[in-house]
Amino acid sequence: MVHHRGNNLHIVATSTALLTDHYELTMLEAALRSGAAHRRAVFEVFARRLPEGRRYGIVAGTGRVLDALENFRFGPEELDFLRERRIVDESTLRWLSEYRFSGDVYGYREGDVYFPGSPILVVEGTFAEAVMLETVILSILNHDCAIASAASRMTHAAGGRPLIEMGSRRTHEMAAVASARAAYIAGFATTSNLAAGRRYGIPTAGTAAHAFTLLHDSEADAFKAQLASLGPGTTLLVDTYDVEQAVRTAVELAGHRLGAVRIDSGDLALAAGEVRRLLDALGADQTRIVVTGDLDEHSIAALAVAPVDGYGVGTSLVTGSGAPTASLVYKLVARADESGELKPVAKRSVGKPSVGGRKHAYRRFDESGTAVAEIVCAHCDVPGPSDRPLLAQLVSGGEIVGREPLADARARHARAIAELPAPALQLSRGDVAIPTTLITA
Amino acid sequence: MVHHRGNNLHIVATSTALLTDHYELTMLEAALRSGAAHRRAVFEVFARRLPEGRRYGIVAGTGRVLDALENFRFGPEELDFLRERRIVDESTLRWLSEYRFSGDVYGYREGDVYFPGSPILVVEGTFAEAVMLETVILSILNHDCAIASAASRMTHAAGGRPLIEMGSRRTHEMAAVASARAAYIAGFATTSNLAAGRRYGIPTAGTAAHAFTLLHDSEADAFKAQLASLGPGTTLLVDTYDVEQAVRTAVELAGHRLGAVRIDSGDLALAAGEVRRLLDALGADQTRIVVTGDLDEHSIAALAVAPVDGYGVGTSLVTGSGAPTASLVYKLVARADESGELKPVAKRSVGKPSVGGRKHAYRRFDESGTAVAEIVCAHCDVPGPSDRPLLAQLVSGGEIVGREPLADARARHARAIAELPAPALQLSRGDVAIPTTLITA
The missing domain is CATH 3.20.20.70 (Aldolase class I)
Incomplete structure (x- = not known):
């Protein structure tokens, strides 16, 4: 258990380490044994599609992901449970007892819009340290993005x-x-919830x-x-x-x-x-x-x-107005081979197009400042003249560097919505507001 | 913060007192001032309807409600927040600092089935002590019943x-x-969730x-x-x-x-x-x-x-398979008048039939042991020969008396489902499996 400071309030935070699926730990044990656990890996959070008829989604939960990451520690209580249930072996328990995420995380900022294929969060580290974060990251983002995406439509409807x-x-x-x-974040004025x-x-x-x-x-x-x-x-x-x-x-x-x-x-x-x-x-x-x-x-x-x-x-x-979860997935998109070189990987999927490898993301604007495309590319670390980079560094070498006040996310939401083409804000079922262009070359 | 013991594990539980809507505290302050806060009151949790096409619901979350009730305490952190935000006045803060629920709670046991009008939980106490529990009780039951109700259909489908x-x-x-x-509770064999x-x-x-x-x-x-x-x-x-x-x-x-x-x-x-x-x-x-x-x-x-x-x-x-929340409400059904006599009360509602007053609930069976009706009545404290009482005492004078092992709830679910008439278990959209008979006389 660690104490951390958020909004100048002392919050007692319990470990988030068991907000995890059993298979993440069995994969860890097997990969520690095979040696592949220490390969560098890139995981990416994205949505293959939006809920039916939705024209855009809103990113929310990133700040909560950072809180969860900070408290992702295996203390005596967590380790005792894993030992008693024989979920992993002793050498894996020793590894877990020293677990600290030491990698990098990049992500869309809260309040921004997203579309299918937008790399909302990118986690880079060893396979071992990154694979274990899958469930807690997805739980937070799938919930919070679903709620914010519904809220954004309501805010617009309320005019x-x-x-x-x-x-x-x-x-x-x-x-x-x-x-x-x-x-x-998505523009509501107040809440009834005291907590x-x-x-x-x-x-x-x-x-x-x-x-x-x-x-x-x-x-x-x-x-x-x-x-x-x-x-x-x-x-x-x-x-x-x-x-x-x-x-x-x-x-x-x-x-x-x-x-x-x-x-x-x-x-x-x-x-x-x-x-x-x-x-x-x-x-x-x-x-x-x-x-x-x-x-x-x-x-x-x-x-x-x-x-x-x-x-x-x-x-x-x-309940996300008919879409209580955001369908975000956490996928391994690249990992090192024996030589240490990062190689793109992808499951063979029917009807699930995806691009392997570490990506960059930009929103492209026309001359009037209206968003026209989401550019997701593997080899484009310099934005074009009318592109805005969308990925900010949130964690650097295990240190959290991406916190921001909630007011900033709220202001960003208002700006991001104002930049969308007009049809994006229609409430009727429609197409995604702007296309996502995947550039792999 | 208090420590409590559940399944022989020490869990650090933070206060649940702020998992509460703002208006419960403003009502409290106003009622303390008017004197009505101390009137005896009966609140009831029930569903006016099931999700569209569902034939029965499954009770779940009651054990978690008891945990939340035990930790519903206003400590220095909660009181400081309420003071700084000026949500209630100093005399209300003093009252809150000593808050302990001292009333009685009756409820359906977890794993049992329920129908529209079933009084799933009955909270009796002063208005002041009972009104504050509305949000946390409904949050828990609306979520857990929605999930258990979906899970029950899946268990049956899996045969x-x-x-x-x-x-x-x-x-x-x-x-x-x-x-x-x-x-x-509803029959799943395992979970991926380590917590x-x-x-x-x-x-x-x-x-x-x-x-x-x-x-x-x-x-x-x-x-x-x-x-x-x-x-x-x-x-x-x-x-x-x-x-x-x-x-x-x-x-x-x-x-x-x-x-x-x-x-x-x-x-x-x-x-x-x-x-x-x-x-x-x-x-x-x-x-x-x-x-x-x-x-x-x-x-x-x-x-x-x-x-x-x-x-x-x-x-x-x-996500409750299309019904992520159970539509349960927490309604004041009776309260004492100046003389101390309990009087039924009900909002004037169009299309929302409800019966005021403290009720009993029985499930009625035919000779073959198949459930035929849910009997909810205000003046019937003795069950008929083929009736099973459905309300168990969970809290007595503020003391929690209704805990049970999760295995008991799981076994009850299997029994309760087996007692339903065959059409109840069809997955297609249909009518509620058995009628709820409200007897007010």
């Missing part, structure tokens, strides 16, 4: 109106924290549920209690009994300074229109309307013409 | 052939551990990936290395280059005692048939065939006639 991430209850309790982080607030500094939001109204003897009692505690700027939930009556009660009790009302059921467009007219008629024309209740990017887009001031999104966000 | 859970890389790294646990092996004692399995073959100068070198390390009983992966040649090489090197071969791509039914004939022709008639590669319950069922000895399942398992 500047703020989005609240409130899906914690619909996903695994730790996935919830990571989901809040991914959504924030995400503490761990990552994300703004948190929330006021009251139906249970709070039901707890009290009347809706007016509940509103009074909430206003006494949170002040008139709070958001009152108005659909427990009768929306119209609730709005009248709310304005009566809070006055014109009432911050917002929340509608969580029914025909949200219709209800928002009626509530807006009523609020205005009651003089509460500054009171905002927040809507929640099984929203996704399509229903958010459909509410564009409704007088809505903010959206809360839960289930569809944390 | 006794063993299933390996290998989806860790396709889901959040901690959701992966919980997924392995849920799948094991699940250590934390929950689940058997783990795995041998080698394509990267191991690509690392070596030839497939034969790779197989030799694996056999030297893991012995002839291992499973050799035979689809890196040419399956037929790989099988010949494998038998040549390992002899007739070769444990198994794994096929991860192509037309699995066709390939399994060809490989079976080849293995038999080579004298390796005891060598098993394991297939992997984007399997779900439907493709598993379709392989029933193929000579397959085991299945590895990844993505579809950890």
Whole structure:
């Protein structure tokens, strides 16, 4: 167990070393025995395809990968388990007890867009030290990219109106924290998740549920209690009994300074229109309307013409809006031979085109600054005049060098989206926004 | 932070108190101020519906809920965060610093089946102490029930052939551990996830990936290395280059005692048939065939006639096979009034039938022992002669009394499935297997 500092908070991190598939350790043992374990190797994380109909993906989770890498250590508890279960032999256990990743990692930065074939993460080291990271790296990136990719579409659909991430209850309790982080990168304004607030500094939001109204003897009692505690700027939930009556009660009790009302059921467009007219008629024309209740990017887009001031999104966000995993793979693309020379390798695959070897990646722009292609090439370490390099060094000789504030990732997302050609942002099922050009020569 | 003992392993557990939505704490503060916080309350976890076309659901996660409840404590780090962010006031912080759940919890046992309206978990306490548990309870149950429900269908489809859970890389790294646990409850034989092996004692399995073959100068070198390390009983992966040649090489090197071969791509039914004939022709008639590669319950069922000895399942398992969350809700169903009398409460909902008040639940059987109905009733604390009570006490006055070994949950799953009427086990989209009868009088 090591202590590390993230966002100026002390976090007690347990080892991530067993967030690993059994076969990674049996491969390690066999490769240590054959001697091939020490061959230099390059692994690459990429998606063969995007979820059906998606036009782009968003990179998220890289920062969490760096945290996991830092805590990837086999301590006495991990080694005892492996010994008791006889998963690997004693010489492998000794090797594991001294395990520190000593290689290099390059990757796309969080918030950037990606396409099929984009080398989102490149891990270089010995086969032994790199093969063991497969599962934990893929777990993090497959989850966080899936959530961020869905969140990005919702942010665009909301057209500047703020989005609240409130899906914690619909996903695994730790996935919830990571989901809040991914959504924030992709433009969500706040999260309901307190652990995400503490761990990552994300703004948190929330006021009251139906249970709070039901707890009290009347809706007016509940509103009074909430206003006494949170002040008139709070958001009152108005659909427990009768929306119209609730709005009248709310304005009566809070006055014109009432911050917002929340509608969580029914025909949200219709209800928002009626509530807006009523609020205005009651003089509460500054009171905002927040809507929640099984929203996704399509229903958010459909509410564009409704007088809505903010959206809360839960289930569809944390389940990736139909694509809960990003289909990223971690593939050995090159390894040294006996002479030490790095040789590209690739499985014989039907319908799975891939290029062996260590690659570079650039995004190419036209004169107006619009992205036109993703260039992935094996021998092109100098970008063209209109190319932006996409791979940043994240780990150098085992040392983490690629941390950045979450705000930088969030700003990068906004920029990267703005550079895409217009059709990329259509919500309908479509083709990938820009082609990925693999150059192997 | 507290230390607790699970499966005889010391686990350092951090506080679960911030795996909570912001609004639970603002409700707490407002209710403490209004005085209603101390009213006795009953919250119930249930599903209004199953995922589309599903005929039953499987309860999983209850044991993890008990772990989370035990670690739901506001220590200095949690309180400092809430103070710095001004999420609640000082008197609420004092209340939180002494927070211990002191109420009762009843629930369905893990591995049992559930239907719409089944009160899977019932939490009784003061409003204040019970309302705060909403998010962490729902996160755990919504995830674990979704995975177990998918896993159960796969187990049935496999018809006794063993299933390996290998989806860790396709889901959040901690959701992966919980997924392995849920799948094991629902009948999976093993998992690839080492953390699940250590934390929950689940058997783990795995041998080698394509990267191991690509690392070596030839497939034969790779197989030799694996056999030297893991012995002839291992499973050799035979689809890196040419399956037929790989099988010949494998038998040549390992002899007739070769444990198994794994096929991860192509037309699995066709390939399994060809490989079976080849293995038999080579004298390796005891060598098993394991297939992997984007399997779900439907493709598993379709392989029933193929000579397959085991299945590895990844993505579809950890994403709930189309239903990544179980749609469970945590609703206030009764609370005391000023006099202390418990009163049923319910939100006015269109199309959301619910019954207020504390309930009992029984499964009713016909003379042959087949389940015929789920009885949920408010005033029926004695089961009928053919009824089995479904709610067990899990927490009594704040003390956890409902822990059980995972093996018990796994055995219960097998029994509960065997009791269902035959149509329940069809994989096609259909109606809920047995009706839920709500008796309110």
